[in-house]
Amino acid sequence: MSQVNRRRFLQSTSAVAAATSFGVFPGTSLARSQSPNERPRIALIGCGGQGTGDGRRALAFGDMVAVCDVDTAHSAYAKAAYTRRLARDGKVAQIEVYDDYRAVIDRDDIDAIICGTVDHWHVKIAAEALKSGKDVYCEKPLTLTIDEGRIISKVVKETGRILQVGTQQRSDERFLKAVTIAHSGRLGKIKKVTVGINHNPFSKPLPVVAHPKTLNWDRWKGPTEDVPYRFLRNGKDGQKLVRTLGDGSVDASNCHREFRWWLQYSGGKMTDWGAHHVDMAQWIIDQCGPGQGPTTIKPVMVHTKVPFDENGNPTLDDRYNAPHRFTVHAHFPNGALMEITSEGRNGILVEGTKGRIFVNRGTIAGKPIEDLENNPLPGDWLEDIYRGTLVEHVHNFFDCVASRKRPASDVWSHVSAINTCHLSNIAIRLNRDIEWDAVSQTIKGDTKANAMQSRDFRKGYEIEL
Missing domain, CATH: 3.40.50.720 (NAD(P)-binding Rossmann-like Domain)
Incomplete structure (x- = not known):
């Protein structure tokens, strides 16, 4: 410094x-x-x-x-x-x-x-x-x-x-409390964590238009493919949008604020809210370190507005392509099941053999939370976990x-969790189970899925090590 x-x-x-x-x-x-x-x-x-x-x-x-x-x-x-x-x-x-x-x-x-x-x-x-x-x-x-x-x-x-x-x-103290309660054994053995991250918006076909004069569109695209700028006013009408959950406005584009719904630039809610909730869920089940992660990812429910081809690529290029609704099951080596879903309430439901709690940015609830009044956590729990x-x-x-x-x-905890999100998107796009070796970071027996671990960088935008 x-x-x-x-x-x-x-x-x-x-x-x-x-x-x-x-x-x-x-x-x-x-x-x-x-x-x-x-x-x-x-x-x-x-x-x-x-x-x-x-x-x-x-x-x-x-x-x-x-x-x-x-x-x-x-x-x-x-x-x-x-x-x-x-x-x-x-x-x-x-x-x-x-x-x-x-x-x-x-x-x-x-x-x-x-x-x-x-x-x-x-x-x-x-x-x-x-x-x-x-x-x-x-x-x-x-x-x-x-x-x-x-x-x-x-x-x-x-x-x-x-x-x-x-x-x-x-x-966030709420989430830290959830981790501490889970690790203390008050919930018993954790059997399942349900991660609610909400669905991805969809759009109408977006026409090619001139990009804003203040925007360097080529540099915005950077390492990604060279495509035209698209925008449509009211391009997302006909659906319920919740701005507090990141759904954005009713206007649609492939740039500012709307890039998350294009798999070229992001991973939809899976890597948006998933980056937060899957991260905390893996910490709760003690699977968030280097070499840790799921063994199997299973797409249970997939509903797309844009179909994917046999290689997992979107078949239409003029509208949002992130899967609209989905449920994925991630199985971990310690026996815990993580359900990542677009359905239900945004947040994390933790279910153990002795109790269950729910946590999101607005609340933490469940009988184990109520029991803290008479059986509080140790006085230094927050400083210890943080x-x-x-x-x-x-x-x-x-x-x-x-x-x-x-x-x-x-970086180590984040990569462990975000890899679960990336694997989930790969499983959704190929619509089949993925077997993952977190230590070697390889997908077992699936050449197409393994190919989706990386992407080509546009010439001039490579990462030089």
Whole structure:
């Protein structure tokens, strides 16, 4: 970290933690009282809604010196938002604006990168930033394919840099309580976890139109195939959309905010909500470490709006292609069954031989929770499971930048969980069972399924190791 006094920085972030209630972004006066040369210098790459929000939280712990986006309207918005935020504290923003992330990574005066881009850019940008000596907070899902998980794990190991994944439920007391209760034996042997992640929206056929003038469409596509820009106003009408579950607006496109429903760029709800809930579910059943994962993935119910060919590729290219509804069964070596489904309530139902609990972002419920009134968990349970004082997720990243300790959502646990999501999508697209060896990271006896572990990179956008 350039000119950063790590001990004093860590003390300041701890002070912010003491001044805040969990779940609410703290006031920034304590962190911002430091002199400039004691605070890490931060750059945001990917200035959409999620990335800009992450950057706003980061202002409490470092100085934002650069923002970058392939859409100049997004980068201008982020700079203006941060300038106004700093002005309220009597500070003058000194933020450079870029449209090419490489110029940001080439700067040797930047300590940390926040990567809030679309999914298909995550690993390339994160890997290059780590190799340049920077720490990275990267939005989820970290990877687009299983092979990308191998790539980013290798880079983290070789560089020794901090990589925090934006799966903030690992910094949520409700989910941490669910993990602790499950591991304490109060539920008995865990037999089944049901992971509700909701269904994917569908769209009408989208016409080819001119992309916005502020958008560099070729660079937005990056490593993915070269396709035209599509947009249709009201292209998603005729279905119930829930914005709080990430369904977006009624307009449809293959770009901003709507990329998740195209398997070229993302994995639908399977890697969106699945990145959160499957992650916590695997932690609950103690299957979230390196070399851990399911042994068999079975597609139980698949309902698609766009059929897949024998190789698992969508047969139509002008509309959303993520499977509309689905239920998948993932069997783990310890006997636990994970059901990942678009049906039912968003959240995680944990069923053991002695009891069951349900947890999501709004609640944690069940008789074992009620029993805590008379039989509470040990007084230090939260600090023990979190490996320290519980803080907001971005705050945890900056604590780890200072301390060099493992972050709350590290690459190893995330890759283990997101691989389950990728395997589930492969099973759905091929509509057959998948057998997985988590240690060797190979799919057994299925050449076509194994081929889907990786994708070709468009020329000029390869990941260089």
